[in-house]
Amino acid sequence: MCLGAGDITQTAEELGERLRRLSKDGLEPRKESGGDARLIKRSHLLFGAVRGRVLLEEPLARHTTLKIGGPAQVWIEPQDLEDLKQVLALAGKESLPVTxxxxxxxxxxxDEGIRGVVVCLASSYFREIRPEEGGILARAGAPNAxxxxxxxxxxxxxxxxLSGIPGNIGGSVAMxxxxxxxxxxxxxxxxxxxxFNGEERWLERSEVPFRYRSSGIREAVIVEALFSLPRIDRRKVREKLEEYREHRSKTQDLQHPSAGCMFKNPGIPGSSSGRLIEEAGLKGKRIGHAQISTKHxxxxxNCGGATAKDVLLLMEEARKAVKEKFDIELETEVKVL
Structure with missing residues (x-):
């Protein structure tokens, strides 16, 4: 799996299936299969040649802006491009899922976490930004800020x-x-x-099937991108950045952990998912410790201690309410694993 590197739209059926599994399984701790246990025991031997950081059962709530998520069986931060290639080769050889x-x-x-190997491009190598060919080259791990x-x-x-969009360059290009x-x-x-077999290539802009909230890139890891940017007076840029900052402060809940917008805006002029959810009467609606923001x-x-199940139930309630009141089907923007 290449997280965020494909179409992040999810259907009501997919979310419904996710909820059905949660209802069936409840919130019991994940039960490891024999293969899971063997992976944990063998991970240091298997990934001993990796030069980057390798962690076992790493809580993913530490790494998400929503502060929700169970553990990654194996969390790896490759040191550089060759290290990434080696991680993918080792995982492929063992038929391990990669996120x-x-x-x-x-x-x-x-809440039960992610099985297999979770790869995060967080090293200093993947955070590099430099001038190139009259533009800027940024590697995938470089934060938007x-x-x-x-x-x-x-x-x-x-x-x-991009101001105020939490994320890094790889994820921003992917989605x-x-x-x-x-x-x-x-x-x-x-x-x-x-x-995922380690082959590298450059894709020209015309080769990337960009569309709304998706790059269309599948079964590949985005490692860097070259950007063409116009020269603009810094004072004007700073003014616009401040304008956008003030807009966010007025319209978004910045006091609590969130994943940003949960649904795509429908292609209807003058309409937005936030407005539809509010007009459906769900502003402030709470399930468990998750709440539809009173501001957006x-x-x-996450009001503190929310679970993925809480969030999924709220999403489903919002989807049903908007469908019932406006006959509009909301499409998920947030990636639900």
């Missing part, structure tokens, strides 16, 4: 819409992140990817 984990935003991790700061220092603009009517595909010149209807916040 590529980004910044942990726009993501709901199950760092990219914005660097681009501003270099005298570039056009990236202001074609955007706001205020703009998205990152407008800045991309080329994307470098690595397939398309945000679900």
């Amino acid at each position: 590529i984990f980004g910044f942990g935003s726009n993501l709901l991790v199950p 760092l990219f914005i700061q660097y681009a501003l220092e270099q005298g570039f603009g056009g990236f202001e819409f 074609n992140a955007g706001s205020h009517g703009e998205s990152i595909d407008s800045l991309v010149r080329r994307v470098r990817v690595m397939s 209807g398309n945000f679900i916040v």
Whole structure:
């Protein structure tokens, strides 16, 4: 699995199946199979040659902006590109599932965690940003905030819409992140990817099937991207960044952990998922320790101790209420594992 590297839309049927499994399994601790136990015991031997960090049963709630999620069986932070290639080769040889984990935003991790290997491009190598070919090259692990700061220092603009979107460059390209009517595909010149068999290639912008909140890149890891940005007066860029910051402060709940917008906006002029959820009377609705934000209807916040099941139940309730009142089917924007 390449997390966020494909179409992140999920249907009501898929979410319904996820809820049915939760209802059946409850919230009991994950029971390890014999294969799971063997993986834990063998992991240091299996991944001993990996130069990056290897952790066992790492709680994923530590790595998500929603602060929800059970453990990753094996969490690996490759040191560099060759290390990543080796991790993928080892996992492939053992037929282990691989999940590529980004910044942990726009993501709901199950309470039982993730089996197999979770790879996070968090090393200093994958956070590098540098000028190249008259633009900026940023590796997948570079945080959006760092990219914005660097681009501003270099005298570039056009990236202001990324302000306030928690995430990193790899995830932002994978999901074609955007706001205020703009998205990152407008800045991309080329994307470098690595397939799960270790093959690398550059994709030109025209080869990437970008669409709303998706890059369409499948079965590959985004490792870096080259961006073309216009030269804009820094004062004007700072003014727009401040304008967007004030807008977020007024309209979004920044006091509680969240995954950002839970649903895509429907393609109806003048309509938004947040407004539809609010008009359906669900603003402030709470299940367990998860709540539909009182400030933004398309945000679900963790009030402290919320579970993935709490969030899924709220999402399903919002979907049903909007369908019943407006006959509009909300599409999931957040990635539900």
